[in-house]
Amino acid sequence: MAEILAVVNQKGxxxxxxxxxxxxxxxxxxxxRTVVVDMDPQANATAGLGIKVAEGxxxxxxxxxxxxxASEALKATYQKNLNALPSTPDLVGAAIELMDQPHREYxxxxxxxxxxxxxxxxxxxxxPSLGLLTVNALAxxxxxxxxxxxxxxxxxxxxQLLQTVEMVKQHLNPNIxxxxxxxTMYDRRTALSRKVVREVRRSFPGHVFDSVIPRNTELAEAxxxxxxxxxxxxxxxxxxxxxxxxxELLSLYK
Ligand SMILES: Nc1ncnc2c1ncn2[C@@H]1O[C@H](COP(=O)(O)OP(=O)(O)O)[C@@H](O)[C@H]1O
Ligand SMILES: [Mg+2]
Numbered sequence: 368m369a370e371i372l373a374v375v376n377q378k379g380x381x382x383x384x385x386x387x388x389x390x391x392x393x394x395x396x397x398x399x400r401t402v403v404v405d406m407d408p409q410a411n412a413t414a415g416l417g418i419k420v421a422e423g424x425x426x427x428x429x430x431x432x433x434x435x436x437a438s439e440a441l442k443a444t445y446q447k448n449l450n451a452l453p454s455t456p457d458l459v460g461a462a463i464e465l466m467d468q469p470h471r472e473y474x475x476x477x478x479x480x481x482x483x484x485x486x487x488x489x490x491x492x493x494x495p496s497l498g499l500l501t502v503n504a505l506a507x508x509x510x511x512x513x514x515x516x517x518x519x520x521x522x523x524x525x526x527q528l529l530q531t532v533e534m535v536k537q538h539l540n541p542n543i544x545x546x547x548x549x550x551t552m553y554d555r556r557t558a559l560s561r562k563v564v565r566e567v568r569r570s571f572p573g574h575v576f577d578s579v580i581p582r583n584t585e586l587a588e589a590x591x592x593x594x595x596x597x598x599x600x601x602x603x604x605x606x607x608x609x610x611x612x613x614x615e616l617l618s619l620y621k
Contacts, residue, residue, distance in 0.1 A: 369402075369486040370620065371479060372546065373508035377531075378524050379495030381516040382551035384411040385586055386612075387492035389605075390512075391416075392595030393613035395448035399487040402441065402450045406475070406504050407494035408458040416444045417593025418453045427454045431461045431474045431503070437481040446595060450486075462499045471499060472539055476507035497531055505535040510546040512616075514580075515567060517553045517560040522570060546619070549612060551580040578612040581605060 374387045387403050395401045405412040405427060413420065420426055425435040430452065442451050465471040479489060490512075491504040505511070511532055515521050525548060536543050548567060554560045568575050580586075583605030589596050596606040 369479075369483050369489045371489045371491065371507055371509045372512050373491045373493060373501075373504040373510075374512050374514065375491075375493040375501060375504060375528065376513055376515065376524065377495060377497050377501070377528060378516070381495075382514040382549075382580065383407075383495070384415060384492050385590075386512070386514045386549060386551065386580070386609075387412050387490045388415045388590070389586070389596045389609040390613055390616070391449055391488075391490050392446060392597040393610050394488050394490075394617070395446055396597050397613060397617060398448065399617075400448050400450075400485065401488045401490065402452060402482060402486050404452040404475070404479075404489060404491040404504075405454040406458070406491055406500045408454060408456050408500075409494070410454045410456060410458070411590065412492040413451060413453040413455070414593065415590035416449070416451050416453075416595070418442050418444065418451055420453050420455050426457070427452050428457045428461045430478045431458075432464060433474070433478075437478045438485075441482070445593075446598065449595070458500070465499060472502050472506045475503040476540075479507055502535070502539070505532065505543060506539045508540070508543055510544045512546050513548045514551045515548045515563075516551050517563040519559065519563075521563045522566055525567065525571070545574060546616075547574045547576050549576045549578065549580060552582045553579045554582045576612060576615055578608055578615050580608045580612070583608075 585600035585603035586605035589599040
């Protein structure tokens with residue numbers, strides 16, 4: 368059975384896509400058959416994984432509308448064990464088209480059943496909102512991974528999100544659990560970064576990964592090459608941080 372992990376935060380630009388793609392890269396390198404599901408119409412994960420969606424090729428959009436199965440929409444990446452369910456900006460339309468359809472919150476969950484036996488890890492890269500696409504991700508997920516940018520108001524955002532997860536637990540997915548928060552874009556030279564790390568750890572003991580992702584140029588550059596950091600710059604500090612995160616995550620499943 369695949370483990371389904373939603374990478375979620377209602378804020379944009381906090382490192383959800385960077386985390387989905389590069390954590391996915393290291394899980395794949397560790398031999399886990401991995402899928403990154405691009406649930407964001409900005410389709411950054413799709414591009415970051417080097418996938419160009421050909422005209423007429425099925426994506427998450429057709430999958431959510433039940434026109435194709437997950438296996439049919441699945442694409443291999445250049446990296447062994449690393450696959451993607453790609454998206455295009457058309458995905459915006461799915462949220463609207465699903466609005467009056469039955470079981471609209473459970474479309475992703477249903478679709479992913481098709482992949483359960485064939486994969487170990489499914490990472491869902493969520494859009495920066497709490498709309499129907501994110502609700503689908505939370506309804507499908509076993510656990511939630513929350514990238515938290517080391518910035519002012521990080522804690523407030525995290526508290527709101529944990530309340531949302533609690534609501535999803537009560538109404539849509541009783542099994543969902545918060546795996547933890549990952550601090551991202553850490554800059555050791557700034558007092559603010561250090562303060563945010565301290566505060567988040569103090570407020571959520573036991574729910575914050577030891578791995579902290581530094582602000583790192585190579586992590587920002589890799590997406591333009593369509594390669595994960597595993598391939599683009601494996602000796603960079605950013606790569607080491609995601610490798611460490613993948614090890615920490617896998618140790619939780621032993
Ligand atoms: N650790 C990091 N160091 C440097 N740049 C980063 C880092 N994490 C993300 N970025 C960059 O910041 C921007 C936002 O990150 P992204 O992962 O796309 O956030 P989100 O998916 O939450 O919107 C992107 O341009 C990305 O390349
Ligand atoms: Mg993103």
